[in-house]
Amino acid sequence: MEFRVLQYFLAVVREENITRAxxxxxxxxxxxxRQMAQLEEELGVQxxxxxxxxxxxxxxxxLRRRAxxxxxxxxxxxxxxxxxxxxxxxxxxxxxxLLALEFLSTVLDSFRKKYPKAQYELYTNSAEYVKERxxxxxxxxxxxxxxxxxxxxxxxxxxxxxxxxxxLNVEHPLAQKxxxxxxxxxxxxxxxxxxxxxxxxxxxxxxxxxxxxxxFATHNIITNVVSLVxxxxxxxxxxxxxxxxxxxxxxxxxxxxxxxxxxxxFVWKKFQPNLGIAGKFLEHFKTMHKEHALS
Numbered sequence: 001m002e003f004r005v006l007q008y009f010l011a012v013v014r015e016e017n018i019t020r021a022x023x024x025x026x027x028x029x030x031x032x033x034r035q036m037a038q039l040e041e042e043l044g045v046q047x048x049x050x051x052x053x054x055x056x057x058x059x060x061x062x063l064r065r066r067a068x069x070x071x072x073x074x075x076x077x078x079x080x081x082x083x084x085x086x087x088x089x090x091x092x093x094x095x096x097x098l099l100a101l102e103f104l105s106t107v108l109d110s111f112r113k114k115y116p117k118a119q120y121e122l123y124t125n126s127a128e129y130v131k132e133r134x135x136x137x138x139x140x141x142x143x144x145x146x147x148x149x150x151x152x153x154x155x156x157x158x159x160x161x162x163x164x165x166x167x168l169n170v171e172h173p174l175a176q177k178x179x180x181x182x183x184x185x186x187x188x189x190x191x192x193x194x195x196x197x198x199x200x201x202x203x204x205x206x207x208x209x210x211x212x213x214x215x216f217a218t219h220n221i222i223t224n225v226v227s228l229v230x231x232x233x234x235x236x237x238x239x240x241x242x243x244x245x246x247x248x249x250x251x252x253x254x255x256x257x258x259x260x261x262x263x264x265x266f267v268w269k270k271f272q273p274n275l276g277i278a279g280k281f282l283e284h285f286k287t288m289h290k291e292h293a294l295s
Contacts, residue, residue, distance in 0.1 A: 001042060003074065006067040008035050009047070013064050016053045072138050088117025089277040094130035095123070095143035097222060097242035100160040100264045103292055104143060111284045118277055126220040127195065134269055140278045141285075142267045145239065147197050153267040156286065159293050162239040162262050164202070165255040167222075169232035179257035182206055185213055189234035191225045194218035202237060205260045226251075 008025060012032070015021040022032040040047050047060035056064060076092070095101060112118050123130065123139065127148055133139040135152060144150075145162060166180045174184055185206070190213045193199065203210055216234035219225045222242040228234045229251055236243075239262070243253045266289070268282065 090119045092121040092139045093141045094139045097245045099241035100158045155265040155267040158264045164260040167243045168235035189216035191217045191236040
């Protein structure tokens with residue numbers, strides 16, 4: 001299977017039409033159709049349900065995911081070798097919504113001033129997604145909320161801690177309180193994380209099983225459920241850094257009492273050579289973090 005054929009396949013997936021994809025790729029429609037037919041024959045599966053708009057079969061969905069990973073990894077390889085000639089290139093960082101990103105943004109800014117040809121790819125998703133991308137070599141660094149298994153990574157624990165609290169509609173009766181206590185949570189619709197390690201942390205704080213709460217929904221990232229909070233349908237147990245992403249006069253964050261806070265870590269893959277622009281960025285981050293931790 002040739003790399004260029006995977007690129008052709010992804011173009012067809014994006015355009016949902018062989019003719020439009022051929023125009024984008026500067027190929028003839030018969031040539032591209034033949035390439036896709038040969039790809040299906042090589043893999044021994046049907047990749048498309050053909051019609052006015054092409055749809056992927058289950059096999060096609062699986063190939064799309066793998067092809068995207070291959071193309072991204074090839075892009076990183078090319079970028080890293082280009083960096084050897086002239087220091088520049090792309091630094092990829094994954095995270096969720098965290099207070100620690102405020103410090104990270106300062107690092108990004110100061111590093112870019114030092115190396116103007118540096119560029120950043122920033123991914124926002126769940127910790128599990130970020131870890132998977134790190135392990136696959138598709139991300140250089142990640143910022144993760146603890147507790148999390150970091151046995152495959154080197155890491156630096158960051159200064160910022162994330163307070164847990166309740167994100168709720170401003171007209172909710174609990175919005176009038178300065179802090180949210182355990183008893184406040186027992187009889188209202190609650191949205192919470194689907195990450196099991198964080199559920200255990202919340203259960204330890206509650207001294208109750210989460211099943212005692214009126215769980216309306218779970219989520220992997222808070223953006224999926226903000227509309228529910230905004231409309232007053234349910235309130236979200238979440239961290240402060242995540243809700244700072246949303247400025248709205250209709251929603252407020254109230255911290256838990258007694259306080260529940262967790263640390264974050266800046267991580268990178270173990271035994272990965274820190275070469276080129278990513279290596280320079282790591283050196284820069286360590287220097288700035290040391291100064292930040294002492295301030």
